[in-house]
Amino acid sequence: MGKYALITGASGGIGQAAALKLASLGYHLYLHFNQNEKSIKELLAQVKPFGGEYITIQANLEDPEGYKKICSQIFSLDAIIHCSGNSHYGLLVDTNQQEVESIMRVHVTNPLLITKELLPKLVKKRSGNIILISSIWGQTGAACEVAYSTAKGAQISFVKALSKEVALNGVRVNAIAPGAVETPMMGQFSEEDKQLLQYEIPMGRLGLPEEIANGVKFLLSDDSSYITGQVLSINGGWYT
Template identity: 60%
Template sequence: MKKFILITGASGAIGQAIALKLANRGYSLYLHYNQNQEAIQNLIHNLEAFDGEYIPIMADLSLPNGYQQLASQVFSLDGIVHNAGHSLYGLLQELAEEDTAKLLQVSVTTPLLLTKALVPKLIAKKEGAIIVVSSIWGQTGAAFEVAYSTVKGAQISFAKALSKELAPSGIRVNAVAPGAVETPMLSGFSPDELSAVREEIPLSRLGTPGDIANGVDFLLSEESSYITGHVLAINGGWYI
């Protein structure tokens, strides 16, 4: 019997890596995206090498009703990977209210309400797993990323609290906290700035989307069946 995992933000670099990893594990996937339809089509083409069912779902999770549009297209479900999100750089006093509200909606309100809408499907099976892709800045905070650090910290609290609520139903909830990862999110940094970041990381390299996918895969698998409420730091020793 096929097992279905929902991945939000599946068109991004980390989302695609997670999809490929889970497809290789034998999962079927709901692949959420908003605007990057071409990336999703290319991803589904790459997934054809595996023997699953891959269903694209378009929804704007920055809208108050975006989660409903997504949830209405999800049927059989065995797990959720909350991966959708975006960065927001700048001094706190210079942040636009509209940008801050959008960040909160995508990263906090929507995951909470989407989980509320979908979790009965997992409770009915008395098993399942939920993974939240947070950030190192949700653990320790970053200057010039106060709003981003805030929502990522909220995601970690969400995962920890929900893990206690859903454990009696056999559902595990965990988070991963990536450090600096080689994705378009780092495109605004100069080569010198990226080199300085590498020098701060004990393993002397940036992470890859595959590194994050490996962590998500582990937390969804039976190998982690006694782990819940945990934040898996994937940062090369940058913050421990």
């Protein structure tokens, strides 16, 4: 019997890449999305040849109770990969309360509550993995992305704290902090802006979603069996 993994934000660039990687490894998947049903249908067509069980779950993680809709549909479970995300670009003084609450619910509150509700399934098995896709901005902070940086920093603190709490239960908790990755979230920047960004990155290019998915594969594997509470930076040498 194969392992089961929940991927939140499976319709996004990194979520899709992680889903494809895990499907190729024989995982059965719970694929969460909110509005992008078209992307999920395309993803289902891509993973179908791997022959696993793929269950889609629609839920809005901007809703304070969005986590309940996801958790009510999860049965067997071996891993949680939190990929859901949204962004806000602008000065903090121009950021309204609704935007702040949206960022925090999607990146912090609902992921924390999803994990809380599903953690007993992993503890009972005395094995499992939880991975949060954080950000380089959670490590270094970014002007004009203060709310986003705050949320991503909170994810890293969550990983460090929870990993200590569940280590003796056989559950590992880690984060991945991508740098600039070629996903639809980068669509808010012009080609000129992205070109300038690439000049700042020592490797001279944006990352690919598949490269983040490779990090997920590593953290789920036995090759990382003694790694917990850590942040894997996949950023092309940017801000290191």
